[in-house]
């Protein structure tokens with residue numbers, strides 16, 4: 001894999017895949033800058049060389065073409081602040097408009113393209129779309145570690161249209177760091193899984209069973225497990241087609257001697273809102289009309305004790321809907337436990353767009369060993385998989 005280090009981008013237009021999938025609030029303001037700040041080093045290297053940067057990224061998971069709430073226009077001002085320079089914007093990510101804007105760039109300038117997922121072909125890895133993207137640069141740089149597990153047009157397929165392709169600094173740092181954990185994970189090794197992307201992550205959890213001593217499952221992911229065991233989960237998040245898999249996983253954890261910890265209790269709410277009515281409920285008997293939005297006090301205590309006595313910690317996915325203050329308590333308590341363990345000598349790696357946001361919002365970003373910009377990507381790497389976005393840079 002070639003890196004940007006030993007290449008001069010002078011007079012070159014670099015087409016750079018970055019991961020600008022950042023959280024936005026209801027006013028479309030960026031609420032966490034981790035992924036934006038991570039891109040600065042690579043962009044500055046290219047601009048300082050006297051090159052031009054054309055940035056492409058996705059934002060969220062748009063299903064039906066362009067939609068304002070998924071527009072990358074919302075991040076332009078934040079990029080300008082981070083790079084200290086004007087960032088031009090193209091409301092098209094391919095075609096005449098994008099090509100004209102890219103060709104008008106001067107050395108040292110940046111162009112951001114609109115959300116690549118506004119094209120239906122992007123997530124299918126459409127070749128014709130990838131070829132369209134490739135017209136926007138002379139060389140290709142992939143610095144989107146957080147999306148490197150996706151074999152999409154802009155992350156993987158596009159690379160084949162370039163002779164010169166490079167991994168950016170985020171990609172390099174992330175892989176080096178993940179390797180460290182893979183090669184030297186002191187025991188007890190605890191993985192903490194949470195968040196909402198159940199179908200994405202449940203298969204990876206199975207692979208983690210070979211590496212970890214403790215597996216904590218909290219957040220939106222946990223209710224699928226309770227339902228699989230025959231529990232009542234009210235209207236909590238669930239993926240019905242993953243119930244059998246969840247059951248198998250519980251069995252496999254037992255066989256492999258992994259201590260699988262599910263939250264005993266939850267903070268349940270009668271609406272998905274910060275000001276909803278709340279109460280504590282046991283996780284196997286949540287009443288109809290109520291949903292679990294945070295781990296409960298008993299679960300928090302148990303999880304904290306496990307985390308604090310761990311020597312290696314891998315955390316992906318918040319313990320609750322931490323974006324709402326009423327449901328941030330569990331995530332905050334686990335973050336504090338991770339910090340405490342780190343101070344005591346443990347290595348802690350936290351990954352994922354929302355997990356990084358949670359840790360940084362709580363002010364703990366500098367008190368853990370490493371905050372990764374990747375969630376799913378980090379987990380797939382840890383599982384031993386070759387990430388398609390990385391493989392595409394190698395040939």
Ligand SMILES: Nc1ncnc2c1ncn2[C@@H]1O[C@H](COP(=O)(O)OP(=O)(O)O)[C@@H](O)[C@H]1O
Nearest residue numbers: 195196197219220293320321352353354355375
């Ligand atoms: N109990 C829950 N019910 C619904 N959503 C939840 C629950 N717990 C966590 N979440 C949501 O999960 C999201 C993060 O999940 P995910 O994308 O898998 O994590 P990451 O981005 O760190 O990889 C957050 O927006 C959070 O609000």
Ligand SMILES: O=C(OP(=O)(O)O)[C@H](O)COP(=O)(O)O
Nearest residue numbers: 021146147352353374375376377
């Ligand atoms: O936020 C991301 O992943 P993450 O939630 O695993 O951290 C990446 O931008 C990938 O997004 P995707 O899971 O919609 O492909």
